[in-house]
Amino acid sequence: xxxxxxxxxxxxxxxxxxxxxxxxxxxxxxxxxxxxxxxxxxxxxxxxxxxxxxxxxxxxxxxxxxxxxxxxxxxxxxxxxxxxxxxxxxxxxxxxxxxxxxxxxxxxxxxxxxxxxxxxxxxxxxxxxxxxxxxxxxxxxxxxxxxxxxxxxxxxxxxxxxxxxxxxxxxxxxxxxxxxxxxxxxxxxxxxxxxxxxxxxxxxxxxxxxxxxxxxxxxxxxxxxxxxxxxxxxxxxxxxxxxxxxxxxxxxxxxxxxxxxxxxxxxxxxxxxxxxxxxxxxxxxxxxxxxxxxxxxxxxxxxxxxxxxxxxxxxxxxxxxxxxxxxxxxxxxxxxxxxxxxxxxxxxxxxxxxxxxxxxxxxxxxxxxxxxxxxxxxxxxxxxxxxxxxxxxxxxxxxxxxxxxxxxxxxxxxxxxxxxxxxxxxxxxxxxxxxxxxxxxxxxxxxxxxxxxxxxxxxxxxxxxxxxxxxxxxxxxxxxxxxxxxxxxxxxxxxxxxxxxxxxxxxxxxxxxxxxxxxxxxxxxxxxxxxxxxxxxxxxxxxxxxxxxxxxxxxxxxxxxxxxxxxxxxxxxxxxxxxxxxxxxxxxxxxxxxx
RNA sequence: GGGGAUGUAGCUCAAUUGGUUAGAGCGCUGCCCUGUCACGGCAGAGGUUGCGGGUUCGAGUCCCGUCAUCCUCGCCA
Numbered sequence: 001x002x003x004x005x006x007x008x009x010x011x012x013x014x015x016x017x018x019x020x021x022x023x024x025x026x027x028x029x030x031x032x033x034x035x036x037x038x039x040x041x042x043x044x045x046x047x048x049x050x051x052x053x054x055x056x057x058x059x060x061x062x063x064x065x066x067x068x069x070x071x072x073x074x075x076x077x078x079x080x081x082x083x084x085x086x087x088x089x090x091x092x093x094x095x096x097x098x099x100x101x102x103x104x105x106x107x108x109x110x111x112x113x114x115x116x117x118x119x120x121x122x123x124x125x126x127x128x129x130x131x132x133x134x135x136x137x138x139x140x141x142x143x144x145x146x147x148x149x150x151x152x153x154x155x156x157x158x159x160x161x162x163x164x165x166x167x168x169x170x171x172x173x174x175x176x177x178x179x180x181x182x183x184x185x186x187x188x189x190x191x192x193x194x195x196x197x198x199x200x201x202x203x204x205x206x207x208x209x210x211x212x213x214x215x216x217x218x219x220x221x222x223x224x225x226x227x228x229x230x231x232x233x234x235x236x237x238x239x240x241x242x243x244x245x246x247x248x249x250x251x252x253x254x255x256x257x258x259x260x261x262x263x264x265x266x267x268x269x270x271x272x273x274x275x276x277x278x279x280x281x282x283x284x285x286x287x288x289x290x291x292x293x294x295x296x297x298x299x300x301x302x303x304x305x306x307x308x309x310x311x312x313x314x315x316x317x318x319x320x321x322x323x324x325x326x327x328x329x330x331x332x333x334x335x336x337x338x339x340x341x342x343x344x345x346x347x348x349x350x351x352x353x354x355x356x357x358x359x360x361x362x363x364x365x366x367x368x369x370x371x372x373x374x375x376x377x378x379x380x381x382x383x384x385x386x387x388x389x390x391x392x393x394x395x396x397x398x399x400x401x402x403x404x405x406x407x408x409x410x411x412x413x414x415x416x417x418x419x420x421x422x423x424x425x426x427x428x429x430x431x432x433x434x435x436x437x438x439x440x441x442x443x444x445x446x447x448x449x450x451x452x453x454x455x456x457x458x459x460x461x462x463x464x465x466x467x468x469x470x471x472x473x474x475x476x477x478x479x480x481x482x483x484x485x486x487x488x489x490x491x492x493x494x495x496x497x498x499x500x501x502x503x504x505x506x507x508x509x510x511x512x513x514x515x516x517x518x519x520x521x522x523x524x525x526x527x528x529x530x531x532x533x534x535x536x537x538x539x540x541x542x543x544x545x546x547x548x549x550x551x552x553x554x555x556x557x558x559x560x561x562x563x564x565x566x567x568x569x570x571x572x573x574x575x576x577x578x579x580x581x582x583x584x585x586x587x588x589x590x591x592x593x594x595x
Numbered sequence: 596g597g598g599g600a601u602g603u604a605g606c607u608c609a610a611u612u613g614g615u616u617a618g619a620g621c622g623c624u625g626c627c628c629u630g631u632c633a634c635g636g637c638a639g640a641g642g643u644u645g646c647g648g649g650u651u652c653g654a655g656u657c658c659c660g661u662c663a664u665c666c667u668c669g670c671c672a
Contacts (some may be wrong), residue, residue, distance in 0.1 A: 037629040175672035222671040
């Protein structure tokens with residue numbers, strides 16, 4: 001026999017059909033309504049809320065405070081018509097209590113445990129275990145769990161092996177800042193936490209495991225954002241004897257199955273694809289939100305011979321003149337335009353030229369340059385504008401034009417609610433630049449990572465313009481969010497050597513930093529490619545959330561602190577000595593605990 | 596590292612131009628109430644105005660610094 005306090009049902013499952021049964025429920029006191037002679041109490045667990053009815057004599061002198069944990073035994077009773085609560089699945093019944101046992105008491109919680117809450121985030125994070133009692137956060141975690149489990153099943157069906165890779169690994173010279181872990185056994189040496197399992201999954205391909213996947217925790221010591229935590233979770237995968245088409249096809253099947261099982265959404269495939277160049281040219285960003293139009297348009301052919309010096313100078317200096325046509329239906333006031341211009345200037349634009357388009361000449365700062373015969377018509381045709389539309393122009397270096405107009409487009413999308421929620425516009429963005437020039441160190445860096453295959457194995461030959469080389473890297477973008485990225489890898493030693501030369505990594509340095517990988521690749525590496533999907537972002541996005549904190553049980557603050565457990569924290573001098581570390585920071589008095 | 600916002604009761608907020616004893620709702624405590632489910636009624640407790648300086652006859656309010664949280668630029672191969 002089990003203990004008599006153990007539940008026979010959960011707080012969400014009893015219905016009218018259970019009437020008459022004697023049951024035991026366990027849960028937390030959610031709300032109390034004391035009517036003197038009769039006492040109502042809502043008992044809550046992960047599965048729901050059930051109303052408990054206590055005649056006063058049963059409640060007696062036992063205190064049943066908020067968030068107390070109870071075991072209640074009683075009879076499932078049908079409610080009279082007027083007393084049925086139609087808002088609740090369990091609303092047709094209630095429990096007429098015969099016995100109540102307090103399993104655990106509680107102080108009054110620092111904030112109410114309710115679905116909708118406007119409590120300050122730092123307080124919620126300090127008492128995260130209470131925050132997580134709230135139905136809305138529990139539903140988020142349940143969704144995330146369902147999503148990840150569906151994805152695991154899909155990869156298993158595809159023949160992938162779930163293989164774990166080390167958390168204590170080697171510091172990587174490029175990329176994000178590493179989290180370091182001092183070694184006790186090797187004085188003065190450090191492990192690094194993985195930014196991703198990148199190198200290990202390539203080694204697994206060399207090993208012939210063929211198809212690998214893992215739900216992998218990754219660590220990057222960089223500043224946080226709403227969509228970035230210092231530790232985050234990826235669905236990481238790699239395949240052998242494949243090219244990007246196999247990666248795209250696998251992921252499209254996996255995402256279709258996952259979205260169907262976890263979200264009840266049918267995705268169309270194949271997903272659209274566009275090159276990085278196309279994305280930058282049409283949307284100004286490398287993660288376009290395809291739920292709305294407002295694409296960027298090139299005004300060069302009009303601007304080149306117009307009277308507006310700013311436009312002509314920008315072109316003469318090798319820059320661009322581009323614009324966005326805002327349809328008349330989306331009314332922009334002068335004040336709106338001023339606000340948009342302020343935003344544009346903050347991003348580096350010198351100004352925002354605009355024209356209220358009309359064949360008769362229109363209005364706005366640009367109107368006086370559109371008076372020449374045919375000029376207005378020509379510009380309107382170029383910008384796909386009709387009478388009454390407003391066109392916003394930026395003239396500058398290409399990078400500035402794209403950045404400003406890309407941001408402007410997203411702002412307009414938000415302002416006019418153009419992006420419909422519940423719509424899932426996936427797209428692959430391919431052919432990213434292979435290298436990026438770093439002005440500070442005067443050298444080239446890999447845009448993705450140094451093992452990314454170039455589109456052209458010859459790397460453009462002897463006199464190549466490295467800035468123009470493309471890589472076989474790709475991102476998966478959903479509704480304006482970068483969900484993940486991957487690439488076809490270099491499996492040819494000669495190409496890898498050439499990449500290192502261009503990056504300015506000499507033979508000695510190469511050997512020290514990547515020797516084990518290069519050696520492994522020399523032992524018969526299959527052509528391979530992979531991808532990793534950010535599960536925090538994907539979970540959040542499929543729930544319609546704009547902050548990944550809400551799908552992470554124990555997230556960190558913008559300063560990478562855990563307000564609940566107090567990490568990071570100082571450690572005892574003995575602990576530091578053991579790992580051969582001395583801090584450069586003055587020893588400080590430990591801060592007062594905040595409670 | 597830079598920019599912006601916020602910080603007043605357990606929680607969410609208010610407090611006129613710098614001016615009396617810093618208020619309200621919710622929650623909490625006590626009493627009353629047999630059909631509530633945002634129960635209702637009466638009464639009550641509860642404050643280092645984030646912290647430290649300064650200006651002033653007088654500071655929640657103005658100034659300087661600092662801390663925390665959020666958003667963001669840089670950063671994130």
